[in-house]
Amino acid sequence: MTPQAIKVACSNCNLRELCMPMGLSGDDLGKLDDLVALRRKIKRGTPLFSNGDKFTAFYAIRTGFFKTCVATEDGRDQVTGFQMAGEIMGLDGIVGDRHTCDAIALEDAEVCVMPYERIEDLSREVPALQTHVHKIMSREIVREHGVMLLLGSMRAEERLAAFLLNLVQRLHARGFSSSELVLRMTREEIGSYLGLKLETVSRTFSKFADDGIVEVKQRHVRILDTEALRAIVNAPACN
Known part of the structure; x- marks a missing residue:
């Protein structure tokens, strides 16, 4: 062509x-x-x-x-x-x-x-x-x-919550769902970007799921509680 x-x-x-x-x-x-x-x-x-x-x-x-x-x-x-x-x-x-x-x-x-x-x-x-x-x-x-x-100041939970919120916001601007997404990257690639080990990424996803914040089926992620994710990102730092 x-x-x-x-x-x-x-x-x-x-x-x-x-x-x-x-x-x-x-x-x-x-x-x-x-x-x-x-x-x-x-x-x-x-x-x-x-x-x-x-x-x-x-x-x-x-x-x-x-x-x-x-x-x-x-x-x-x-x-x-x-x-x-x-x-x-x-x-x-x-x-x-x-x-x-x-x-x-x-x-x-x-x-x-x-x-x-x-x-x-x-x-x-x-x-x-x-x-x-x-x-x-x-x-x-x-x-x-x-x-x-x-990378400099956030805990693992804050990093992953911020990542998911940013990703779904960008996808929503393109006409996709504001609560569901398919991760095109691997857990390992997410960890590399966020400065986290693969095990930490997987463990944090599991914690979010156990807490009823997200539903995870392989690469499909459904955000059940957006406000909870925002609260994690905006949580006051411990002294």
Whole structure:
């Protein structure tokens, strides 16, 4: 299939509100249609890009789930984030013209390829695009600060509760249930992201289930008591 045949029109995409600026004119939307070069299909378990690859584009996730990870000095993979449909990947490559992490598909996925050179050129014509890119970068900084807070000051229960609340909130913004989700990542990957051992993640899930907060069936999670999860995250620190 040719790039032209699989090219997606941003103006007709149902994820446009999540990954593109709001309130654009018809002319500006037409220009954004030219921003997306093509779609790429990524098979489960394969990389969208790898650490050290030359940075050429942003990637808007159209379908599927990804994880980003970096290799530690002892050879382990440290998960640094999970990304889903409507989110933008590839910002890590801007600073040094090369990617600094691996982006691995957790299920069969599809992304829209947006060449960075086109983004720079088009930002001069559509100021809202430049503002939107800055917002995306700012959101990543805020997300990293949130992860630092998770790893630096929260107990295991707080970390997992915050993770589940964040995940279901992001999925709900995409039209999914506000209380049910399917975990695309393994317990081990969750532990790597949250700085917890696999056994601790499994034990904490079991405690949440015993307390009637969640119902867990393998990778299917149903949140029975959202307020209880929020209370865990917002619990006052013990002196």
